[in-house]
Amino acid sequence: MSPSKSTDELRIFTPIGQFGQSFSEKIFWDAVEEGVDAIICDGGSTDSGPARLALSRSNVPRGDLEKDLEALVKACHTHNVPSIISSFGGDGENSFVDMAIEIIEGLVKKNGYRPMKVIGIHAEIDKGLIKQKMKDGLIAPCGGGVPELVEAEVDIATRIVAQMGVEPYLKAMKEIPDFDIIIAGRSYDPSPYAAFCFHKGFTDMGLNYAMGKLMECGAQCAVPKSREAIAVMRRDHFDIYPLTEGAKMTETSVASHFLYEKTRPDILAGPGGQLLLDGATFEQVDFRTVRIRGAKFNHEAEGEYTVKLEGAKVNGYHSIFHGAIRDPILISQIESWIAWIEKMVRSRVDYPFDLKIHKYGINGVMGSLEPDTTTIPKEVCIVGQSRAATQKQADQIVYITKFGFTHAPYSGQLATAGNFAWPITPCEISMGPLAEFNVYHIMKKVDPIGLFPFKVYDMQGSNTFVQVGPLSGVAKPPLNIISPKPLTKYPLNPPPPAGKCYLGDIASVLRSKNAGPYELTLDVMFNDRAVYEKVKNSGILTKEKIAKLYNISMKDIVIVMFWDPAMAFKATIASGKVSGGFGETDTHASQQHAPLLFVEMPWPRE
Incomplete structure (x- = not known):
């Protein structure tokens, strides 16, 4: 060594x-x-x-x-x-x-x-063991939005790991x-x-x-x-x-990482216990180094060891097509026009299928979580996705649907040559089996060694290797990512009222991320302690505010909290869907933060 x-x-x-x-x-x-x-x-x-x-x-x-x-x-x-x-x-x-x-x-x-x-x-975990644990009442959902596990889902999971x-x-x-x-x-x-x-x-x-x-x-x-x-x-x-x-590492950048993709930053649950970070401290030692003290681990009681199970299944086959619409006459009536196309497709097909039309530019990224449903864009990106029992059937659905997007009539139409711009030929793409998460559960009272x-x-090696030349080889040039200059105002919103600012103006980090397949977490961080305290004490970032911003009920909010070590606000909500499943709009969930950018705050600086 x-x-x-x-x-x-x-x-x-x-x-x-x-x-x-x-x-x-x-x-x-x-x-x-x-x-x-x-x-x-x-x-x-x-x-x-x-x-x-x-x-x-x-x-x-x-x-x-x-x-x-x-x-x-x-x-x-x-x-x-x-x-x-x-x-x-x-x-x-x-x-x-x-x-x-x-x-x-x-x-x-x-x-x-x-x-x-x-x-x-x-x-990998034996399915028989999982079924026995289910009978013993020792399987529970892992987090908000996760359904109870049933044997049928265990059976059809391709594999289950812990x-x-x-x-x-x-x-x-x-x-x-x-x-x-x-x-x-x-x-x-x-x-x-x-x-x-x-x-x-x-x-x-x-x-x-x-x-x-x-x-x-x-x-x-x-x-x-x-x-x-x-x-x-x-x-x-x-x-x-x-x-x-x-x-470099900074006190804030290190502390804030405990928020990343987690339901909450102060209590991180894992197999065998919880990492507790309320008492953790972060100290800048030199330009690039941070020192961490005070983290604690709370072990589960003897005989109560838990592990998280993850499983996924194949649920049919899917196909996609994509392109864009620029005609403002069509965009002004796009919802009713798409509904007409979907009805037309169903009239031509006699087998079960699912069809999802993503409208990137009109609630395409956030779907039902989008608070702004009135803005009319200049152009809309369309991604159509079908699901059916066979690949041939899924392909047929996108062929019919894409043809409809290209040639279906609409009121006031002037552009009679076609409605749809697509960049790649063939536009219709067979995607193969459609995967979905179906096991995301806690298994209790397990043997933490015997399972694995x-x-x-x-x-067997000959030990004849001879090094020729330096070990480090030739240094490759670093990948330089140049950040754009800060905007003086956001292009899609008017300036905030006098004496106020947007949350995005004063946050150092404002992001969203999936926290497992069933939850969405939102992080807002600050570099200035005084600014953070004013935001924290303003009473604006509350459960009620998150519910209104994301069009959800209070019961779908898992946690809303401030965390002083990272000068951060965190909210985690049940996403209402399963990450990566049929109809997904943002698998990584990294573009769900936008509504928070424009929350009006009292100007925090003198």
């Missing part, structure tokens, strides 16, 4: 927030040569919808996974740095763990590396303390970080989990966002900093 300078310090390196998305070769080898105790990466997420889990598709092509693995395997050989990758391949299914083992074995043999010990941990905690990792590390690489299936994102620290004698699980929650996204909480990050774990605190030149079996692979 490339050791830390002290037994009271661990250096953890994460080269990328989602394994397989590539990282800087120079930064990677500079970090390894400087000395790190472990390379740990997370590879999984439900952010992009259910297709990976339902259709066994990796988050990136196999070649990209091989490329990232090659660097880690080489670091194991040249510097004895152990590596851990969780949720390998995206959804954490067993076949992707097995694929990683196969790739590593090939790399060891091909490159003449030394023999290595590789551990694979599986995370998020493992630290226990399977700790068992594997204890039995094979000289491991080189661990490849794990679906995991609670901070688990491998917390487990490695505990394995090395750092027993404060609050700090361990807090560090893991930040590091599993790489340097995403840096300013500007970047990839590679280092965490230095010590007995009563840890430091975190990015490795991209010019990037592991296997040790002794990779």
